[in-house]
Amino acid sequence: MVSEAFLEHVLKKYRWIIVIFILLPLTLLYDIYYYVRQQVIQYLKDTNQDHQDKVKLVQSQVRDWIKTDQSKPMCTGRAGWKSMTLREPKYKSTMYPVDLEALDAILSIDEAKKTVRVEPYVTMGQLTRYLLPKGWTIPVVIELDDVTVGGIVVGQGLESSSHKYGMFQNNCISYELVLSDGSLVSCSKDNESDLFHVIPWSYGTLGFLTAIEIQIIPVKKYVQLQYVALKTLPDLEHHLKKEAENKANDFVEAIMFSKDQSVLMIGTFCDIPDPSKMNPIGRWYKPWFFEHVRSFITRKKYAEEYIPILDYYHRYTKALFWEIRDIVSFGNHPLFRFLLGWLMPPKVSLLKLTQTQTIKNLYDKHHVVEDYLVPMTQLRSIVDYFHHNIEVYPMWICPFLLKDLPGLVHPENAEDTLYVDLGLYGEPKAEGYHSKKTISALETYLGKLRGFQMLYAGVYQSKEEFRVNYDHSLYDRVRSKLDCNHAFPVIYDKVNRVVRD
Numbered sequence: 273m274v275s276e277a278f279l280e281h282v283l284k285k286y287r288w289i290i291v292i293f294i295l296l297p298l299t300l301l302y303d304i305y306y307y308v309r310q311q312v313i314q315y316l317k318d319t320n321q322d323h324q325d326k327v328k329l330v331q332s333q334v335r336d337w338i339k340t341d342q343s344k345p346m347c348t349g350r351a352g353w354k355s356m357t358l359r360e361p362k363y364k365s366t367m368y369p370v371d372l373e374a375l376d377a378i379l380s381i382d383e384a385k386k387t388v389r390v391e392p393y394v395t396m397g398q399l400t401r402y403l404l405p406k407g408w409t410i411p412v413v414i415e416l417d418d419v420t421v422g423g424i425v426v427g428q429g430l431e432s433s434s435h436k437y438g439m440f441q442n443n444c445i446s447y448e449l450v451l452s453d454g455s456l457v458s459c460s461k462d463n464e465s466d467l468f469h470v471i472p473w474s475y476g477t478l479g480f481l482t483a484i485e486i487q488i489i490p491v492k493k494y495v496q497l498q499y500v501a502l503k504t505l506p507d508l509e510h511h512l513k514k515e516a517e518n519k520a521n522d523f524v525e526a527i528m529f530s531k532d533q534s535v536l537m538i539g540t541f542c543d544i545p546d547p548s549k550m551n552p553i554g555r556w557y558k559p560w561f562f563e564h565v566r567s568f569i570t571r572k573k574y575a576e577e578y579i580p581i582l583d584y585y586h587r588y589t590k591a592l593f594w595e596i597r598d599i600v601s602f603g604n605h606p607l608f609r610f611l612l613g614w615l616m617p618p619k620v621s622l623l624k625l626t627q628t629q630t631i632k633n634l635y636d637k638h639h640v641v642e643d644y645l646v647p648m649t650q651l652r653s654i655v656d657y658f659h660h661n662i663e664v665y666p667m668w669i670c671p672f673l674l675k676d677l678p679g680l681v682h683p684e685n686a687e688d689t690l691y692v693d694l695g696l697y698g699e700p701k702a703e704g705y706h707s708k709k710t711i712s713a714l715e716t717y718l719g720k721l722r723g724f725q726m727l728y729a730g731v732y733q734s735k736e737e738f739r740v741n742y743d744h745s746l747y748d749r750v751r752s753k754l755d756c757n758h759a760f761p762v763i764y765d766k767v768n769r770v771v772r773d
């Protein structure tokens with residue numbers, strides 16, 4: 273009989289064969305199909321009339337649910353493998369699905385009001401490619417092309433511009449939702465403001481989002497990016513804080529390659545690049561961005577480059593941050609890049625669809641994908657903690673402003689507070705790391721630091737602990753006012769690790 277360890281080894285080592293010969297061509301076909309479809313929708317259809325019809329369909333599905341015995345709460349009908357998360361949402365099989373997937377069009381742009389209105393299944397890649405040629409962008413562009421606006425709005429999203437603009441949702445002006453009674457409501461900070469503020473982090477447990485209005489800002493063609501190699505953690509902390517507080521910087525982030533080696537990146541929009549320092553990092557033959565960043569540790573202490581804006585926004589797309597190296601280990605080899613680099617990366621949803629239970633178990637035991645949000649003042653303590661208990665490098669460090677607004681997540685003191693997101697993606701090297709025990713202990717520690725975690729990864733905490741860490745006071749009130757108790761599960765029932773496997 274083939275031993276489990278042997279099977280694990282083979283599956284891990286040779287997953288690239290499936291990826292290269294099957295998933296990459298499928299990704300290409302899917303992208304072509306999707307692109308053509310979007311063009312047709314954008315130019316041939318009256319998107320607003322079409323939107324109203326789609327919304328009516330959602331309302332009629334909710335009304336159909338009302339006629340049932342209401343024993344099953346509702347969730348979106350989107351299959352788990354399509355979502356940009358590591359684990360499958362098991363809760364979907366026990367809930368009543370409402371199909372929203374037709375809602376994937378950009379509805380309108382209002383350049384005078386500086387807003388764009390989109391349906392929830394519009395992806396980041398789709399939105400940036402639509403806005404940039406028109407000279408606009410959204411303030412917080414999430415790096416990965418396939419993340420959806422709806423998933424980010426009811427979840428959480430941040431980026432290297434978040435030190436200035438806060439989280440993705442802080443730049444949303446209004447939301448349109450179908451509620452549990454089938455009615456359609458629009459909310460903003462001045463209209464139904466309780467609902468508006470409690471939507472972020474609510475994971476679709478208040479209603480179905482059908483449209484989102486987002487602020488847009490003018491964009492320039494390039495980002496002037498400075499790379500600063502730093503040798504100690506106190507140095508990183510000092511410079512990161514200083515640069516994040518400086519609102520003249522449009523982008524601030526860092527990657528830690530070890531406890532004492534990090535590269536801080538500071539970007540500003542610009543229109544006229546220095547041609548000798550141009551680097552279109554998104555081209556197919558270019559190295560993975562994080563490896564390029566790593567090279568500054570040995571090359572120079574300080575360097576400067578001009579990067580086309582779209583290449584900058586999607587700098588982590590090609591290597592899925594650094595996750596792709598575990599799947600296609602030779603993906604950064606110059607020969608591979610020249611021959612097949614243009615096909616990368618495989619679609620995350622296709623990777624998820626074709627992964628076996630053994631790979632899932634492997635990831636569960638030997639892999640961590642987590643984002644932890646802590647006040648900037650706690651950076652040193654949390655990095656020390658990670659280093660001793662998890663030890664995953666590279667580590668993504670992204671400062672952001674946690675706004676003092678009502679809702680599930682807000683700072684302890686009643687003022688906007690500089691936080692930092694620490695992204696741990698990879699294989700833990702710390703001795704004694706145990707996925708459940710280590711991460712559970714970390715969640716408790718995080719609560720003490722007034723920290724939060726991105727919920728897409730799932731939580732081990734108990735429901736009671738979760739309710740203490742994430743302020744449910746307004747959420748509970750809005751849920752009872754909108755009669756959500758039978759219609760939708762509570763957040764915890766969607767994000768705990770038992771239902772996300």
Ligand SMILES: Cc1cc2nc3c(=O)[nH]c(=O)nc-3n(C[C@H](O)[C@H](O)[C@H](O)COP(=O)(O)OP(=O)(O)OC[C@H]3O[C@@H](n4cnc5c(N)ncnc54)[C@H](O)[C@@H]3O)c2cc1C
Pocket residue numbers: 498500502507511515573574
């Ligand atoms: C945020 C930042 C922005 C920078 N911008 C530029 C730039 O625009 N143009 C350019 O040519 N070089 C820039 N540098 C690079 C910097 O000037 C060189 O790294 C430094 O001069 C190298 O000197 P060193 O080898 O003696 O110092 P190191 O041995 O590298 O550092 C000694 C100590 O000084 C600190 N330090 C280094 N540079 C700075 C700084 N600029 N401000 C505050 N503390 C510092 C280090 O963190 C360390 O604690 C920047 C560095 C940083 C950290």
Ligand SMILES: NC(=O)C1=CN([C@@H]2O[C@H](COP(=O)(O)OP(=O)(O)OC[C@H]3O[C@@H](n4cnc5c(N)ncnc54)[C@H](OP(=O)(O)O)[C@@H]3O)[C@@H](O)[C@H]2O)C=CC1
Pocket residue numbers: 346347348349350354355356357361372392414415416418419420421422423424426427428429430431475476477479480481482726728766
């Ligand atoms: N840089 C960043 O900040 C990044 C953040 N992420 C996170 O990854 C997650 C995954 O994103 P993605 O794959 O796009 O989304 P998912 O399909 O995973 O959806 C995430 C959640 O949003 C709910 N949801 C989605 N659309 C609607 C809607 N129209 N109305 C109501 N609820 C809705 C889903 O509800 P249901 O459970 O009913 O399906 C689900 O609970 C996001 O939550 C985001 O926070 C990921 C990558 C980068």
Ligand SMILES: CC(C)=CCC[C@@H](C)[C@H]1CC[C@@]2(C)C3=C(CC[C@]12C)[C@@]1(C)CC[C@H](O)C(C)(C)[C@@H]1CC3
Pocket residue numbers: 356357358415430592593595620623624627631635641643695697726
């Ligand atoms: C806040 C920020 C910046 C979050 C970035 C999160 C990314 C690093 C995550 C999002 C989706 C993600 C969990 C994913 C994976 C890696 C890490 C990703 C890309 C992979 C590709 C790892 C390999 C797995 O077998 C599988 C294919 C299931 C997942 C899919 C989702």
